[in-house]
Each structure stands twice: as structure tokens, then as C-alpha cells.
Amino acid sequence: MVHPQQATIRNRLLRAISSEDFSRLAPFLQCLELAVQTTLIAPDRPVEHLYFPESGIFSITANGPEGGVEVGMVGREGLVGAVPILTGSDRIPHDHFVQVPGRALRIAVAPLHEAVEESEPLRALLLRYxxxxxxxxxQTAFANARFTIEARLARWLLMCHDRLDGDEVQIKHDFLALMLGVQRSGVTLALQNLEGAGRIRSRRGCITVLDRALLEALADTSYGVAEAEYARLIEGA
Structure with a gap:
């Protein structure tokens, strides 16, 4: 049986929990509209809230003197802040922020902890997540080590496409270069190559996916493993 409020939820992780477990969380969920580059969890600071995205894209980055490199991406399939909280810590040395603006359901750490302590099925589901x-x-480490910039860009665009409505990804080239950990000139050339092959259309601040199948062919085995694992673990596919 599905909780009445649960039927309106777009977050796939929240939709996967039982009605009873959703009832434990529902009173503490606060809907927020989040602007681009809003920091949700700062590096090495106590985590106070976690976020179940409903729309938009949220990046996890490792930061250095030359800027950040994306090491994780979360959208409506997941939970921002899962790693430190579910492993018994209260902080993590990575930045969690809004890459593409959207909406999320925020919950404080304490009620989530309490719900997890009360429900073994909820604990098990979140650990599978x-x-x-x-x-x-x-898979990101594998892609960065073994694949070309074009293939890594194709994978990144496919991951964004999975988490957005429609075919447009709103992002600037210099920001994309930071996310992929490459020079801006390398991103520009890779975008030109993908556009020339009919896979995408690139305009200032916007990339449109034209042919997903061609992107998947280019990304090859860098894409699909994590997605299949999520479906198996969370949705029983």
C-alpha cells in the first residue's frame, strides 16, 4: 500500500520505501527550491540536513588549488549526504552543491537517524543505495582512467539526461571543464566533435541531447554499470 503523499513524490528512493517507513519521514520533509551553486553540504563541516532531490542535479566534488572535480552526481534517484550519515560519521571532505537548479525535500539528520534505528527495512534500503x-x-574513476574526453563527456551527458526532464542541459563550458577535470579547450573540442557527429547541439550555456543512442555507443562501458546496479538494488530490476 502506498502512502497518499508518497504517490506525488518524484524522488525514486522515497518512492521505493514502504508506506510505513515513508510515514516516519513525511512529517520532517521540507520542500525547497534550490538555486544553482547553492552549497548543501560544505567540506569538513557537520552535516545538518540531507536532501532527497525531486528535480535538478546535485554534484559532489573533490576540491584542490585549481578548483573542484566532480566525483559524484545525485538527482531524483538518490539522497544528498548519504555517505557520512549512513556510515556513522558527521562530515565528509567533499563539497555537495546544486549543479542544475531544482527542488528537493530536506530532512534534518536526527529524524532520519531515528527512522533508520526504528526500521531495519529502511536501513537496509538506504545501505543498498x-x-x-x-x-x-x-565507475567515474574507471572512466577517467580509461576513456577519452569525448567518451567521458558522453557519459556525463547521459547521466544528466537520466536526471532531467527534456533534452537540454544548462551548463557553461568552463564549469563543465571543472566537473570533468580537464582544460576548457579540451571540453570545447570534445563538444565540437560530438556536435559534428550529430550526437548533441551545443550553444552558449546549453547542451541539447540529439541522439542518445549515439552517446551511449561512444560512452561504451563507462556508462550503464552504475545505472543497472541502482535498478537492481533499489527497484528490483
Whole structure:
């Protein structure tokens, strides 16, 4: 049986929990509209809230002197802040912020902890989600080590496409370069190559996916493993 409020939820993780467990969380969920580059969890600071995205894209970055590199991406399939809280910590050395503006359901740490302590099925589901997130991060390392910039860009666009409504990704080239950990000139050339092959259309601040199948062919095995793991673990596919 589905909780009445649960039927209107777009977050796939919240939709996967039982009606009873959703009832534990529902009174503490606060809907927020989040602007681009809003910091949700700052590096090495106590985590106070977690976020179940309903729309938009949220990046996890490792930061250095030359800027940040994306090491994880969360959208409406997941939970922002899962790693430190579910592993018994209260902080993490990575930045969590809004990459594409959207909406999220925010919950304070204490009621989520209480719900997890009261419900073994909820704990098990969130730990399975944690595994799916770890697989995504490891696939990112694999892609960065073994694939060309064009293939990595194709993978990144597919991941964004999975989390957005429509075919447009609103992002600037210099920001995309930081996310992929490459020079801006490399991103520009890669975008030109993808556009020339009919895979995308690139305009200032906006990339439109034209042919998803061609992007998947280019991304090859860098894309799909994490997505299949999420479906298996969370949705029983």
C-alpha cells in the first residue's frame, strides 16, 4: 500500500520505501527550491540536513588549488549526504552543491537517524543505495582512467539526461571543464566533435541531447554499470 503523499513524490528512493517507513519521514520533509551553486553540504563541516532531490542535479566534488572535480552526481534517484550519515560519521571532505537548479525535500539528520534505528527495512534500503552511489564513484574513476574526453563527456551527458526532464542541459563550458577535470579547450573540442557527429547541439550555456543512442555507443562501458546496479538494488530490476 502506498502512502497518499508518497504517490506525488518524484524522488525514486522515497518512492521505493514502504508506506510505513515513508510515514516516519513525511512529517520532517521540507520542500525547497534550490538555486544553482547553492552549497548543501560544505567540506569538513557537520552535516545538518540531507536532501532527497525531486528535480535538478546535485554534484559532489573533490576540491584542490585549481578548483573542484566532480566525483559524484545525485538527482531524483538518490539522497544528498548519504555517505557520512549512513556510515556513522558527521562530515565528509567533499563539497555537495546544486549543479542544475531544482527542488528537493530536506530532512534534518536526527529524524532520519531515528527512522533508520526504528526500521531495519529502511536501513537496509538506504545501505543498498549507498552501495549504488559507491559503484557510481568507482565507475567515474574507471572512466577517467580509461576513456577519452569525448567518451567521458558522453557519459556525463547521459547521466544528466537520466536526471532531467527534456533534452537540454544548462551548463557553461568552463564549469563543465571543472566537473570533468580537464582544460576548457579540451571540453570545447570534445563538444565540437560530438556536435559534428550529430550526437548533441551545443550553444552558449546549453547542451541539447540529439541522439542518445549515439552517446551511449561512444560512452561504451563507462556508462550503464552504475545505472543497472541502482535498478537492481533499489527497484528490483
Amino acid at each position: 549507498l552501495q549504488a552511489e559507491i559503484v557510481q564513484i568507482r
